[in-house]
Amino acid sequence: MEKYKIAVLGLMGSGRSSITLRYLKKEFYGETDPTIEEEYETTVTIDDQDIGLTILDNAGGEELSYSLKEYFQNGHGIIIVFSLTNMTSFLNCESYIRLFESVTNRDAKDHPILLLGNKKDLEEKRCVPVEKTKDFQKRIKAHYWEVSALTGENVDQAINEFVKAIRNQYTEKDKQGYQKNNAKKSKFKRIFSRKKK
Numbered sequence: 001m002e003k004y005k006i007a008v009l010g011l012m013g014s015g016r017s018s019i020t021l022r023y024l025k026k027e028f029y030g031e032t033d034p035t036i037e038e039e040y041e042t043t044v045t046i047d048d049q050d051i052g053l054t055i056l057d058n059a060g061g062e063e064l065s066y067s068l069k070e071y072f073q074n075g076h077g078i079i080i081v082f083s084l085t086n087m088t089s090f091l092n093c094e095s096y097i098r099l100f101e102s103v104t105n106r107d108a109k110d111h112p113i114l115l116l117g118n119k120k121d122l123e124e125k126r127c128v129p130v131e132k133t134k135d136f137q138k139r140i141k142a143h144y145w146e147v148s149a150l151t152g153e154n155v156d157q158a159i160n161e162f163v164k165a166i167r168n169q170y171t172e173k174d175k176q177g178y179q180k181n182n183a184k185k186s187k188f189k190r191i192f193s194r195k196k197k
Helices: 016-025 066-074 087-091 093-104 120-125 130-140 155-196
Strands: 002-009 038-046 049-057 077-083 113-118 143-146
Touching: 002 016, 002 066, 002 155, 016 038, 016 049, 016 077, 016 113, 016 155, 038 155, 049 066, 049 155, 066 093, 077 087, 077 093, 077 155, 087 093, 087 130, 093 130, 113 130, 113 155, 130 143, 143 155
Parallel strands: 002 049, 002 077, 077 113, 113 143
Antiparallel strands: 038 049
């Protein structure tokens, strides 16, 4: 069974933990402690294939915990949650991208990222324009969904599609690595064969 590690990030009040629990438990949890870092394990079935997920619900803020550093360096994807009703939570998404790049010395555009605009059910209170989210999404090459932890709208679909994207990206990397390894072996065999002659 394939296994992937995903970190979930977002400021306090963005609905980060509620999104995580909605996906895992299929219920809305409005009362959560946003300052506590939690790690969950689950198995999901996507396209008739069981996939193991370990999900880190990172405590709100920009502090780098040991667990988050581990997920940045050895994880397979990042979910960044912001509130559609809070511009500050959206603007803060940039800081997570910078933090990831500073820890890993890698371009975030090459790492699977899912950007979630939460509180879709509060459309009348929306203050983050669609244009801004689309521009940011394109710049960091992220997947983007607008969701509601309260109603569950798009939560499962967004995260399952993201897991599929992670699987496809890492499957392709494995294929490329296998092809490169075989090419090296073939080259070695040709050199060795010439030496024997």
